Amino acid sequence: MYKGIAASSGVAIGRAHIIKKEIEVKKYKVENAKEEIDRLDRAISITKDEIEKIKDASVNTIGEKIAKVFEAHLMILEDVEFINSIKNRIYDDKINAEYAVKLVSHEYAQIFLNMENEYFKERASDIKDVGNRIINILSGSNNNSIANIPEKCIIVADDITPSETAQMNKELVLGVATNLGGKTSHAAIIARTLEIPAVLGLGNITDVVKEGDILILDGDEGIIVVNPDDETVKRYKEKQQKINDEKSELLKYKNIIVNKNGRLIEIAANIGRKEEVDLAIKYGADGIGLFRTEFLYMDKETLPTEDEQFEAYKYVLEKMDGKPVIIRTLDIGGDKHLPYLNLEKEQNPFLGLRAIRLCLNRIDLFKTQLRAILRASVYGNLKIMFPMISGLEELRKAKGILKEAEEELSFQDIKYSKDYKLGIMIEVPSAAIISDILAKEVDFFSIGTNDLIQYTLAVDRMNQNVSYLYEPSHPSILRLIKIVIDNAHREGIWVGMCGEMASDLSMTETLFEMGLDEFSVSPPMILNLKKKLGGTYEGN
């Protein structure tokens, strides 16, 4: 049994199909270098066509962002230095085109791998991806690619590249197991979006598994079992059946509106990337309760522009079609870094310059985001939320900058809607304690339990020596939540919860009784909550 990172939920049982990254390329001498170079040129032109096709197809299946990766691939294929290096190799060393492509793409990949910047490091895999593609076409063998798997199987690979995921046939790929990658890696996100069980970061799974081995892949536990005995297969088949039954059972709740004891409760989705809005819709989210904007910043090597952000916000607002979308302004710092901001290293990052504090320190960056959000406001039902507010002064300052952003847009004659709502996260104990005062300033609260718990109990739950003290149902936490809800209702505003506690089904009843108005959870959890809260009425 091998343990990796549980990246996409579900159980898969099937034969292993190993995708080898390093294609074996034979080296041989060629008599006529000119002919070999012509052969290379033809292969490059076929490769271009192929990438163009995948690019067009992927815009529809997995989103524009990934389609952008293929634009980068095309640029590599058109790179004069890259192509000329290959041709020179063929000419000088009289070697076959396949081998020359392999040598040169590895050389370039190595240059990028040696760079400090994470973004550049990742470009190395793009170069190898393009190189392998040309080699496959040159050698006429395309057998070892994800696009051509013969039958239903579990893919075992070093890593899954964007171009491979774009060609993955969902019907045939039962599961994905890789050596590299983590919960937020590209492969993980695609697997979750396509709902293919995945275990990543296994280290050397491609070495220990042989082609055709029977595998059990448990995407919830992060486990791979190789050639299991009948007993184990039976056990996992039952688990698989159970999961499927539960899934189809839960889907019945999709179109239900929770209306319990005369109270309408909103069950919304937390999303981190714009593409995830599809999952939210699929599971019947009543809205987006938390759109984390960090990934817009973290996926890149530099700050996202106003237009880039605007497009992402607009995309989600339009897709939600009038249902509320809460966009949380940048929550960076703590354990989330942006190398390109060159921030000082802090002794206590969780108590340092993070989230709204960072935004108030870097007003340029904050205002760019606010302008982008405001511009998107005309495309749906927008709510803006500030994270980590700890006091009144801070909130007013943030509101002041929001006002400035509005005035700028009005002055420039750029349209935005004034109908948006403004809220704050309650995740610092001080904010919970003065929530009566803060409630007069905003339209809603959303309780972020993860931080509220760690700050209230003074516990770092990643620290194994003290994590036993991390107790979400500690009376102090429940009291704070109750205070926040009561204070909010007294001022006539609503309260949601977007922290992990919202998806803890053992807490659902308590939170409902306390008066919570909205639960925001990861998309698949929506159905569990709708079912749990029950007392429901079928909507449209």
Add this chain to the structure above:
Amino acid sequence: MKEILVKINNPTGLHARPASILVKEAMKFKSNIYLIKNNKEYNAKSIMNVMAMGAAMGDEIRIKAEGEDEKEAINSLQKLLEDLKD
């Protein structure tokens, strides 16, 4: 042949986006254009060359152009590099 010295002023240097803008601009000219850093030459029309150069803030880079439109090429690339913001 024309040559000029420019200093990279934007905080993140010649990363992917500015690099691709620069390459696209360089392609508009017929001249051969090179960027020179630490005595090494990089083809300004190659995205991989420009990125591999790894130019960071404060680096001084020479632009060298050779060809019929070398003057325009130098002027345009100089302006582009000096105007980089993020």
